[in-house]
Amino acid sequence: MRILRGAVYRQLLVLTIWICVSQDVVSEKTELQRNSHAPDKFVLSDPPIGLFKPIEISPAVIPRNPYPVEPLPPMYPSFPSTYEPILTGKCPVNFSLISSIMEKTASDCSAPLAGLVGNVICCPQVNSLMHIFQGAYSSESSSLVLPQIAADDCFSDIISILASRGANSTIPRLCSVKSSNLTGGSCPVKDIATFEKIVNTSKLLDACDPVDPLKECCRPICHPAIMEAALHISSGGSSTLDNTNTSATGIDVINDCKSVVYAWLARNLSPEDANSAFRILSGCKVNKVCPLEFKEPSAVIKACRASASPNPLCCDSLNAYIAAIQKQMLITNRQAINCATMFGSMLQKGGVMTDVYELCDVDLKDFSLQAYGQQGCLLRSLPADVIFDNATGFSFTCDLSDNIAAPWPSSSSLSTLSLCAPEMSLPALPVAQNSGKLGNSKSGVGIATFILLHLISSITL
Incomplete structure (x- = not known):
């Protein structure tokens, strides 16, 4: 009888979780459909095959803030009001x-x-x-x-x-x-x-x-x-x-x-x-240089110097260091390669010889500004613009190939880095990462964030 009662409780629990998730998915899909009529913005479709095309991220795509206690990130502010400028009247240019x-x-x-x-x-x-x-x-x-x-x-x-x-x-x-x-x-x-x-x-x-x-x-x-x-x-x-x-x-x-x-x-x-x-x-x-500022990573070096296998202390220290970097600015995918190489070289000079990027599941997008503290956006290396319209507000074009793992430098020297070499071209989106890796800051993503990632990966220009 006790076994039967436990089975019933488990079924009720599964049913309750399923209902909550379904409501979130329905609400998010409904919101996206209401905004999908904006011309030339995006079309909801199945994820593309092979190389992901760039996507446009705008407030219309972002679901409700899954962390209401946190303020909205600065990537999605309101547009300031405009006014008539006060000119000198002396400039000879029309x-x-x-x-x-x-x-x-x-x-x-x-x-x-x-x-x-x-x-x-x-x-x-x-x-x-x-x-x-x-x-x-x-x-x-x-x-x-x-x-x-x-x-x-x-x-x-x-x-x-x-x-x-x-x-x-x-x-x-x-x-x-x-x-x-x-x-x-x-x-x-x-x-x-x-x-x-x-x-x-x-x-x-x-x-x-x-x-x-x-x-x-x-x-x-x-x-x-x-x-x-x-x-x-x-x-x-x-x-x-x-x-x-x-x-x-x-x-x-x-x-x-x-x-x-x-x-x-x-x-x-x-x-x-x-x-x-x-x-x-x-x-x-x-795109030839990394615009980010790196402080001396002494804590990361101390925690990761002896790591040859997944180490919670190493990954926690590494993720904490990168989390501070993420608050600086949006960067391009090419800049992210430079930044990952530069930081990796700093760690190598400090005695960290193991590829801690792979051990701790660090991606290129982890070096750029994050939305909700969870989703990174890397801009394409080609010239990009900020777009604003009254229907969707601000929008950026992000590159989905930024989901690739951050490259660990082959040596502590940056002299051999060339983004023009064939081996440095951005590869296709890799297969799913091993979920057993420690220190993965993405492993604890909640259901609302998961829905956001699913919606974003289903949008093509």
């Missing part, structure tokens, strides 16, 4: 000529998100805007740069207009831009006539119109052409590049001349084409 680029920059640098996407999205777009603004000025002038007084007025107007459209007012500090960036600095060539006399402009335009987003970072064409033009004008048109001044002052001159070259390109390309080219070039640069 801002309507580059209105689409201004709007894109304001969206990419939206007030609540600018600090989280500054390295990958906001600041590359701000730098592109500055070059395009110089090009717009030169279309009505014989100069490729602005005089300092006009640059001060125009820079003030740029920041005011961006802030009026919801952008963060700290852009100058966040992205290290200032009015002098519009003046050409110490570059000796600033007028259009001299520039076109010295530089092979046909070669320059052919190399950068358009820029191939898949080839430029590994087999660059546009960037060397820009560098060659900058070297020519920095030396006053000298045909020999062998005696280039490599001192700190000489490098500053070359960098200033590069901004003049960018301005000439912006003058001769449409704002949209120039923006695309400049963002791709920026992407090649930012």
Whole structure:
């Protein structure tokens, strides 16, 4: 009788859990269907076969907060109200000529998100805007740069207009831009006539119109052409590049001349084409390094130095360290490879020789900002934008191939790391990880989080 009563209790318990889970699933599916009518956003379908395509994550996809005691993460804030900017009235540039680029920059640098996407999205777009603004000025002038007084007025107007459209007012500090960036600095060539006399402009335009987003970072064409033009004008048109001044002052001159070259390109390309080219070039640069700051991992080294098998103390220490890193910013999948390699090299130099990433089930996405403290999002290595509309709010494009395991470096040296080598290309999504691994921060995910992951994996663009 006691055995029968225990069996009945177990059946009731299973039935109760099933009912709760079913209600959660139904409510989440209903919410998604209500938002699925938004045009060109997403379509609910079966998970794709093979390589997962990128997905768009927006507030419409995120279910109710499974942890109501925690505040909503900063990835999904409300959009700030806009207002009419107060302009100086002294800037000689017609801002309507580059209105689409201004709007894109304001969206990419939206007030609540600018600090989280500054390295990958906001600041590359701000730098592109500055070059395009110089090009717009030169279309009505014989100069490729602005005089300092006009640059001060125009820079003030740029920041005011961006802030009026919801952008963060700290852009100058966040992205290290200032009015002098519009003046050409110490570059000796600033007028259009001299520039076109010295530089092979046909070669320059052919190399950068358009820029191939898949080839430029590994087999660059546009960037060397820009560098060659900058070297020519920095030396006053000298045909020999062998005696280039490599001192700190000489490098500053070359960098200033590069901004003049960018301005000439912006003058001769449409704002949209120039923006695309400049963002791709920026992407090649930012994806070469890890933007995260790593503190000395002494606690992780102490706990993991002798680990050759799953060790709870090691994995707990490692997960705690990575959890602090996750609060910094959103990064790209390529940056995550660099970050995982850099951190792994730090551990190796401290005496951790075992692949603790594999032991503790650390994925690439664990190095990026997390939603609800559970789901990481890595941006694609190609240029990305923050998208806002009244129906769905903010949205990002995340790369589902970030579910791959973090690569453990083959040695403590970073000199051999190359993201252009075939073996460093992002692989397909792997098979399910061994659930028996210790320290897996994802092993305790609740039902609401599981539903979120299931819904996200079922969405394709």
